Amino acid sequence: MNQRRAIVIGSGVIGTACAYSLAKTGWAVTILEKGKFASQCSHGNCGFVCPSHVLPLATPGAIGTTLKAMLKWNSPFKIRPGFRFTLWRWLLDFAKRCNNKDMLESAPSIQVLLNTSRSLYDRLFQDEQIQCEWQKQGLMFVFRTPKVFEHYGEINHLLAEKFQAPARKLTRDELIQLEPALKPDIAGGWWYEHDAHLRPDLLMKEWRRVLTEKYGVKILENTEVKGFERKDKSAVSVQTTQGNIEGDTFVLAAGALTPFLNDRLGCRIPIQPGKGYSLTLNRPEKSPTIPLIFEEDRVAVTPMQTGYRVGSMMEFVGYNTTIPEKRLRYLQETASRYLHDPGTGPILETWFGWRPMTTDSRPLIGFAPALQNVLIAAGHNMLGLSMAPATGQLIAELANGQTPSIDTRPYDPKRFG
Numbered sequence: 093m094n095q096r097r098a099i100v101i102g103s104g105v106i107g108t109a110c111a112y113s114l115a116k117t118g119w120a121v122t123i124l125e126k127g128k129f130a131s132q133c134s135h136g137n138c139g140f141v142c143p144s145h146v147l148p149l150a151t152p153g154a155i156g157t158t159l160k161a162m163l164k165w166n167s168p169f170k171i172r173p174g175f176r177f178t179l180w181r182w183l184l185d186f187a188k189r190c191n192n193k194d195m196l197e198s199a200p201s202i203q204v205l206l207n208t209s210r211s212l213y214d215r216l217f218q219d220e221q222i223q224c225e226w227q228k229q230g231l232m233f234v235f236r237t238p239k240v241f242e243h244y245g246e247i248n249h250l251l252a253e254k255f256q257a258p259a260r261k262l263t264r265d266e267l268i269q270l271e272p273a274l275k276p277d278i279a280g281g282w283w284y285e286h287d288a289h290l291r292p293d294l295l296m297k298e299w300r301r302v303l304t305e306k307y308g309v310k311i312l313e314n315t316e317v318k319g320f321e322r323k324d325k326s327a328v329s330v331q332t333t334q335g336n337i338e339g340d341t342f343v344l345a346a347g348a349l350t351p352f353l354n355d356r357l358g359c360r361i362p363i364q365p366g367k368g369y370s371l372t373l374n375r376p377e378k379s380p381t382i383p384l385i386f387e388e389d390r391v392a393v394t395p396m397q398t399g400y401r402v403g404s405m406m407e408f409v410g411y412n413t414t415i416p417e418k419r420l421r422y423l424q425e426t427a428s429r430y431l432h433d434p435g436t437g438p439i440l441e442t443w444f445g446w447r448p449m450t451t452d453s454r455p456l457i458g459f460a461p462a463l464q465n466v467l468i469a470a471g472h473n474m475l476g477l478s479m480a481p482a483t484g485q486l487i488a489e490l491a492n493g494q495t496p497s498i499d500t501r502p503y504d505p506k507r508f509g
């Protein structure tokens with residue numbers, strides 16, 4: 093019997109995870125990538141695999157906090173909708189969801205993807221001997237204002253009570269003893285001990301090696317998909333800049349660019365790019381050992397074995413491709429506010445990425461309503477790295493006609509109409 097052919101569109105961490113799970117279950121997989129393999133949002137992110145991030149972005153009070161932050165000249169948030177109708181619509185829908193009911197509705201379906209992926213990563217690294225600086229030191233939320241530090245206790249209480257995901261509270265002295273790279277001018281920290289981190293570009297390089305060498309996956313770079321050729325209710329091929337490519341099942345994993353391909357899928361894909369930045373340097377001499385989030389300034393620091401990254405920002409400004417100097421300065425200045433040695437050596441890489449943002453913080457995972465052999469795996473927001481293995485597993489189960497191991501209804505692509 094001929095091997096079934098799966099075509100995966102997009103080579104980010106989501107497309108790669110889907111390709112892996114499909115190839116493992118016997119599919120002949122081809123990945124089509126418009127640029128270079130994994131060179132977009134999955135390249136320079138902060139590398140956190142964080143089951144702690146259970147709550148969606150739309151929480152009660154999120155609008156007020158964001159608006160207040162935006163009044164500051166150097167805010168980590170920026171919204172400039174201009175005449176972009178789709179962005180206005182997105183913002184309105186997001187604002188409607190900033191309430192307790194919607195927050196609690198989204199959180200369990202975020203959590204199950206995070207927890208499942210965390211375990212699947214352990215298995216992946218063991219089975220495939222992937223070396224990507226996988227470290228299990230947890231993730232520390234650091235606070236500089238005593239009031240805000242104590243106030244975070246309410247979120248911790250919610251996470252502990254409803255989601256069994258509490259953090260360990262550390263006083264200022266306990267935190268400095270554990271992480272002497274921090275300056276003394278802090279209030280304390282909340283430590284999520286079960287989170288982990290890795291070096292994203294290394295993960296993608298190693299995963300590519302495994303896909304091609306062990307599972308015979310083909311990767312076609314510089315191959316942009318423009319649309320689907322259909323027969324009745326199925327797609328028979330994709331139209332690409334390199335000609336038509338046939339397949340039996342298609343997986344659309346194009347990250348923040350997914351809406352450009354939704355013409356004939358039969359559903360609205362309201363994904364907006366949430367732009368963020370990072371700086372990568374050599375690891376400073378007095379580097380932190382635990383990944384840190386400076387919660388009040390929304391900046392994250394990732395100590396990798398072979399480097400050190402500072403990342404942040406959430407800008408809703410359309411598909412903008414610039415890296416303004418002042419945004420990079422904000423990252424460095426914030427790091428130096430908290431750390432003795434914020435990394436003063438040469439900057440090895442400056443980077444931006446478009447997070448694929450949905451209004452309910454849930455990804456879209458499931459069949460396209462109008463094409464019965466096209467699966468969508470997109471919209472993983474701020475947590476694509478943390479949700480990738482579970483997404484890949486679900487896509488393979490759906491493609492294989494199995495009952496999915498996680499209830500996929502919360503990720504139904506049809507939910508936006």
Ligand SMILES: Cc1cc2nc3c(=O)[nH]c(=O)nc-3n(C[C@H](O)[C@H](O)[C@H](O)COP(=O)(O)OP(=O)(O)OC[C@H]3O[C@@H](n4cnc5c(N)ncnc54)[C@H](O)[C@@H]3O)c2cc1C
Pocket residue numbers: 101102103104105106107124125126127128129130131132133134135136137138139140141142315316317318345346347348349350353366367368369370403404405444445446447448470471472473474475476477478479
């Ligand atoms: C500053 C920053 C920090 C972050 N930190 C973390 C973190 O610590 N942990 C975490 O879990 N997440 C983090 N994220 C989020 C995470 O990076 C994303 O959720 C994730 O990378 C999205 O993966 P993806 O595969 O969907 O998209 P992408 O990585 O963008 O991949 C999509 C691919 O599809 C290709 N493509 C698009 N259209 C087409 C087409 N028509 N034809 C062919 N190819 C196409 C693109 O070129 C791209 O390569 C961070 C993001 C940012 C910006």
